[in-house]
Amino acid sequence: MELAHPARSPSGVLRNRDLFDWLYALALVAGAGLALVRYGAFMDIYDDLILLLHVPVLIAIGWYWKPFRSFLAAVAGLSLASIWLYQGDLARAEQVFFLKYLISSQTAIMWMSALYFMATGAYWLGLLARSEFGEKTGSTLVWIGTAMGTAGLFARWYESYLVGPEIGHIPISNLYEVFVLFSLITALLYLYYELRYGTRRMGAFVMVVISAAVAFLLWYAFSRGAHEIQPLIPALQSYWMKVHVPTNFIGYGAFALSAMVGVAYLLVERGILASRLPAPRVLEDVMYKAIAIGFAFFTIATILGALWAAEAWGTYWQWDPKETWALIVWLNYAAWLHMRLTKGLRGTMLAWWAVVGLLVTTFAFLGVNMFLSGLHSYGNL
Amino acid sequence: MQRSTSKGLFELFSSMRFAISLLTVLAIASVIGTVVKQNEPFNAYLNQFGPFWFPIFEKLGLYAVYNAGWFLVILAFLVLSTGLCIARQTAPMLREMRGFREHAREVSLRQFAHQAELPGGLPLGEQQARVAAYLAQQGFKARSDQREDGVLLAAKQGSASRAGYFLAHGAIVLICLGGLLDGNLPLKVQMWLGGKQTTGGNQLIADIPESARLGEDNRSYRGNVFIPEGRAANVAVVSLDDGILIQELPFTISLKKFHIDHYENGMPKRFASDIIVTDDATGESFEHTIEVNRPLEYRGVTMYQSSFDDGGSLLKIAGRNLAAGSQAPVLEIEGRVGETLQLNHPRFNYALELTGFTPFNVEDMGEGARAAEGAEGFTRHLGSGARATDDGRELRNIGPSFTFKLRDEAGQAREFKNYMLPIEQGGRWYLYTGTRATQAEAFRFLRLPVDDDGSIDTWFALRDIVFDPARRDELARRFAHTSFGDGEDTAELRKRLIETAVNTLMLFGEKGYESIGTFIEKGVPQAERERAADVFVKILQGLVWEAWQMTREQTGQAPLAIDEPRAAYLRDAIAALSDSLFYEAPLFMQLTGYEQVQASVLQVTRSPGKPLVYIGSLLLVLGVFAMLYIRERRLFVLLKHDGNGLVTLSSNRKAIDVDETFERHAAALRGLLDPAAPAPEATPRGQ
Ligand code: HEM
Numbered sequence A: 001m002e003l004a005h006p007a008r009s010p011s012g013v014l015r016n017r018d019l020f021d022w023l024y025a026l027a028l029v030a031g032a033g034l035a036l037v038r039y040g041a042f043m044d045i046y047d048d049l050i051l052l053l054h055v056p057v058l059i060a061i062g063w064y065w066k067p068f069r070s071f072l073a074a075v076a077g078l079s080l081a082s083i084w085l086y087q088g089d090l091a092r093a094e095q096v097f098f099l100k101y102l103i104s105s106q107t108a109i110m111w112m113s114a115l116y117f118m119a120t121g122a123y124w125l126g127l128l129a130r131s132e133f134g135e136k137t138g139s140t141l142v143w144i145g146t147a148m149g150t151a152g153l154f155a156r157w158y159e160s161y162l163v164g165p166e167i168g169h170i171p172i173s174n175l176y177e178v179f180v181l182f183s184l185i186t187a188l189l190y191l192y193y194e195l196r197y198g199t200r201r202m203g204a205f206v207m208v209v210i211s212a213a214v215a216f217l218l219w220y221a222f223s224r225g226a227h228e229i230q231p232l233i234p235a236l237q238s239y240w241m242k243v244h245v246p247t248n249f250i251g252y253g254a255f256a257l258s259a260m261v262g263v264a265y266l267l268v269e270r271g272i273l274a275s276r277l278p279a280p281r282v283l284e285d286v287m288y289k290a291i292a293i294g295f296a297f298f299t300i301a302t303i304l305g306a307l308w309a310a311e312a313w314g315t316y317w318q319w320d321p322k323e324t325w326a327l328i329v330w331l332n333y334a335a336w337l338h339m340r341l342t343k344g345l346r347g348t349m350l351a352w353w354a355v356v357g358l359l360v361t362t363f364a365f366l367g368v369n370m371f372l373s374g375l376h377s378y379g380n381l
Numbered sequence B: 001m002q003r004s005t006s007k008g009l010f011e012l013f014s015s016m017r018f019a020i021s022l023l024t025v026l027a028i029a030s031v032i033g034t035v036v037k038q039n040e041p042f043n044a045y046l047n048q049f050g051p052f053w054f055p056i057f058e059k060l061g062l063y064a065v066y067n068a069g070w071f072l073v074i075l076a077f078l079v080l081s082t083g084l085c086i087a088r089q090t091a092p093m094l095r096e097m098r099g100f101r102e103h104a105r106e107v108s109l110r111q112f113a114h115q116a117e118l119p120g121g122l123p124l125g126e127q128q129a130r131v132a133a134y135l136a137q138q139g140f141k142a143r144s145d146q147r148e149d150g151v152l153l154a155a156k157q158g159s160a161s162r163a164g165y166f167l168a169h170g171a172i173v174l175i176c177l178g179g180l181l182d183g184n185l186p187l188k189v190q191m192w193l194g195g196k197q198t199t200g201g202n203q204l205i206a207d208i209p210e211s212a213r214l215g216e217d218n219r220s221y222r223g224n225v226f227i228p229e230g231r232a233a234n235v236a237v238v239s240l241d242d243g244i245l246i247q248e249l250p251f252t253i254s255l256k257k258f259h260i261d262h263y264e265n266g267m268p269k270r271f272a273s274d275i276i277v278t279d280d281a282t283g284e285s286f287e288h289t290i291e292v293n294r295p296l297e298y299r300g301v302t303m304y305q306s307s308f309d310d311g312g313s314l315l316k317i318a319g320r321n322l323a324a325g326s327q328a329p330v331l332e333i334e335g336r337v338g339e340t341l342q343l344n345h346p347r348f349n350y351a352l353e354l355t356g357f358t359p360f361n362v363e364d365m366g367e368g369a370r371a372a373e374g375a376e377g378f379t380r381h382l383g384s385g386a387r388a389t390d391d392g393r394e395l396r397n398i399g400p401s402f403t404f405k406l407r408d409e410a411g412q413a414r415e416f417k418n419y420m421l422p423i424e425q426g427g428r429w430y431l432y433t434g435t436r437a438t439q440a441e442a443f444r445f446l447r448l449p450v451d452d453d454g455s456i457d458t459w460f461a462l463r464d465i466v467f468d469p470a471r472r473d474e475l476a477r478r479f480a481h482t483s484f485g486d487g488e489d490t491a492e493l494r495k496r497l498i499e500t501a502v503n504t505l506m507l508f509g510e511k512g513y514e515s516i517g518t519f520i521e522k523g524v525p526q527a528e529r530e531r532a533a534d535v536f537v538k539i540l541q542g543l544v545w546e547a548w549q550m551t552r553e554q555t556g557q558a559p560l561a562i563d564e565p566r567a568a569y570l571r572d573a574i575a576a577l578s579d580s581l582f583y584e585a586p587l588f589m590q591l592t593g594y595e596q597v598q599a600s601v602l603q604v605t606r607s608p609g610k611p612l613v614y615i616g617s618l619l620l621v622l623g624v625f626a627m628l629y630i631r632e633r634r635l636f637v638l639l640k641h642d643g644n645g646l647v648t649l650s651s652n653r654k655a656i657d658v659d660e661t662f663e664r665h666a667a668a669l670r671g672l673l674d675p676a677a678p679a680p681e682a683t684p685r686g687q
Helices: A010-015 A019-042 A045-064 A067-086 A097-103 A105-128 A132-163 A175-196 A203-224 A239-269 A280-312 A321-341 A347-371 B002-013 B016-035 B042-059 B062-067 B069-098 B124-137 B160-182 B185-194 B374-379 B457-466 B469-484 B488-511 B513-523 B526-554 B564-580 B610-629 B656-673
Strands: B114-118 B141-147 B150-157 B221-228 B232-240 B243-262 B268-279 B285-291 B296-298 B301-310 B314-321 B331-336 B340-342 B351-358 B362-364 B395-397 B401-407 B413-419 B423-425 B428-436 B444-449 B587-595 B598-606 B633-640 B645-651
Touching: A019 A045, A019 A067, A045 A067, A067 A097, A067 A105, A067 A132, A097 A105, A097 A132, A105 A132, A105 A175, A105 A203, A132 A175, A132 A203, A175 A203, A175 A239, A175 A280, A175 A347, A203 A239, A239 A280, A239 A321, A239 A347, A280 A321, A280 A347, A280 B610, A280 B656, A321 A347, A321 B016, B002 B069, B016 B062, B016 B069, B042 B062, B062 B069, B069 B160, B114 B656, B124 B141, B124 B150, B124 B633, B124 B656, B160 B610, B221 B243, B221 B301, B243 B301, B243 B598, B268 B301, B268 B598, B285 B301, B331 B351, B401 B587, B413 B587, B428 B564, B428 B587, B444 B564, B457 B469, B457 B488, B457 B526, B457 B564, B469 B488, B469 B526, B488 B513, B488 B526, B513 B526, B513 B564, B526 B564, B633 B656, B645 B656
Parallel strands: none
Antiparallel strands: B114 B645, B141 B150, B150 B633, B221 B232, B221 B598, B232 B243, B243 B268, B268 B285, B296 B301, B301 B598, B314 B331, B314 B587, B340 B351, B351 B401, B362 B395, B401 B413, B413 B428, B423 B428, B428 B444, B633 B645
């Protein structure tokens, strides 16, 4: 098994850059600069800060994880094309061919959904038929689907301002939007591990949970009309939302990924697909890495949520069902990490625990909104 | 013996297994409070669980789980266990962080999972120099130990990972302590030490005894301040268990105006209170606007826009008698929301409790989406995320509504919600009134059709005639007359129709359509039921139509000719007559006018634990990232005068990248020490 070795010493980081790396960095700096100069008047100090922070973070990700550079370039291209085609007129979504059938937000999200379903099929084909071609196709489809979905969210962001300047907001404010976000983040995390561990064999499993999310998303849009852009209620009009929600979904996405890898682990252990899937120690390692990153981000997300609650509701913690379930999820994975540290508790037990963890996480994410009432009012089904 | 027990306990509490169990138990215990709704009035629980379980659950503290003794004990165990864990780990961890273990013996190095032989051949000094240079370049700190058969270079990196342990686990203790300061406990301790006691909720603030008042020196509280527009308040209400306490504030808040802005689609856009804060000590005052997500802090107290309510709007109400057959005059009532009025009427001894008023009600009055199928259905979901224009939804403001309760002499109350203006549905207009017996139910609506003038007078006039036993015969006679004329030849038919009509009115007067249905089910064979029902409906329609003409005659208006809109009105009127028999109120209350007064509810808090919690949170994040992402690695390179060397690696976490790191270092070192290799300057850095 071949693992990618990123450069370690600081000087090495700069020395080992290729031309594309520098172009990528330059494009990010130029893009941010342009945004600041042209739209600075519309942004407050937080917007400026977040924009500036994005530059080094995205550069670091792209340098460390090469395919991300092309991905980001594609997303930027698609999003800008969408905005350019709109020319400030929402009705053009119905009139312009490329908007209607490619890069208006809904269409792009439909493309994402279709590509993810196809990718799931391709990965399974690849796994069962031991076809490298199938696996490669799967990965390509996930990349394209993710680019489409991300561009779709950006287009949606823009469209929300076309609906009305006072209605415009970042598209992470209701259950529909966060389901798109969840699918995208889980897919990106998976793609990262795919390269890092040099195996595409886990795709068949991870894409199952993404497909389930997409199926829910489609049902939600088709039967409930949930895809419509809605204005923000007062409680959501806060800067904290913009940081709290994405952080949270890195957590959810990583936990979902670890659970699916856990399923693969349990199968391999029973000899099912054992010759086709990666070795148990690889699966166990991915599971740990995913839970670690999920736990770290979930910790931040919960804290950001508490800071937000302190501002909106007057208390950083008041045992609202959503908060309480976030704590339960967090304690659950804290326990998981400790379990792994104690010798002897490994493997099967941890894999089962990760799978059960997904049930707990899903309840915190969806079940609380469906079955329990509380202050987290968005996204009742 | 004693010593060993306490030592055993110490080991248990500070052990990882205990930590895992605690985290799990705490997670499970937390579930309870999300299943049982917290901090509701005790009456609600009594209803929900019944008289047997209610006291048991109360004893268990299930109505305020997170403040229950047992829950706090679990939390205390977490703090204790984490504290002991830190205490126990401090010495060894510090030793680990500082030390290099350069005295490790070869036998113990040979126990390591990661080890590889290194080639000999170069002079020891040269070997040592090359390895030292390599370690430094790879970011290791190293120390060497000369021994008889050679030298051990003990190197390490990522020791900060251990600092992460102290940060994260110390943070948990901090956060729990901070949370404790901001929770209910300080209040409970004060009550216990200061002899304070909660009191009932429904009394005037001025009447609340000293024993239920908390002074300005209280440092930790969370309460609500209710201020109607144009009024002021300087105390907050703190709810505890099933009672309240009054918290005095060091300033007075007056509400100038409360704002609710809406988006076009009726969703709320902004809640804001224009307030004036006046310092009680200095008399200074200033204006400020508090909004959701934009609190105000003053003199250590933070004020938040928490909710809003009616501040005592003035309602003008016309009460119309629903008792059958009465032609009682309309009752004029005036009162403010929040007041209880005694209905001064010889016929009813009811208390009217005015509970709420809403000036706008935005509802979806559309018919629902036209079902689109196949490709068309799909393409409708392409395009922008803006709302489709033909989705069948139609949001409309249907005007003011108010809620009230009617309580009879026995203390039984029903709740009502009445709309002020007629509401259109399917081209026809109705006045809606909803009723329910308990808060848990949804309102069941009765809709009264309005006549051409937009009023419900006609319907009430119809009702007076149709349900009046004294006028049954007259109505039936007129109906028979209209149906068959005056002729001798139809006398027999008329007589039979009158009989049927009187029976129908009697039946209908009992329970409306329901009694007619029961009658048919009992007396008519299955095959003929449908036809019989038809006949009843026709007769009813004829009767009510006749009643309508009678009402017009009484007021000197010309008779009407039947047409489709009037036939539709007739059907609606009969349906409403039937439903009104289940309305369970002596009066129909119609809102005729209002003056709105709003009130804002601000939450005021003092939370002394907040800084601790925030600092703890920061440390927690730093600690977690340090533990998870700073990788502690120790590399031991044993070089010998004669023969082969040894390299081993240890790490405090098991993961594949540890194997990978080891392979990389081992390969690099083998290359470096290979006598045939070029000079070390040529070794690539980084990779
Ligand atoms: C809410 C409570 C706790 C949280 C969130 C927490 C979190 C963590 C995390 C994230 C790690 C790193 C795991 C890894 O690297 O895989 C860790 C390690 C550890 N925890 Fe906890 N912990 C908690 C409570 C406790 C308690 C109560 C104990 C002791 C009884 C404990 C003992 C340890 C120890 C000994 C380590 C290993 C440290 C090392 O080797 O560097 N933890 N903890």
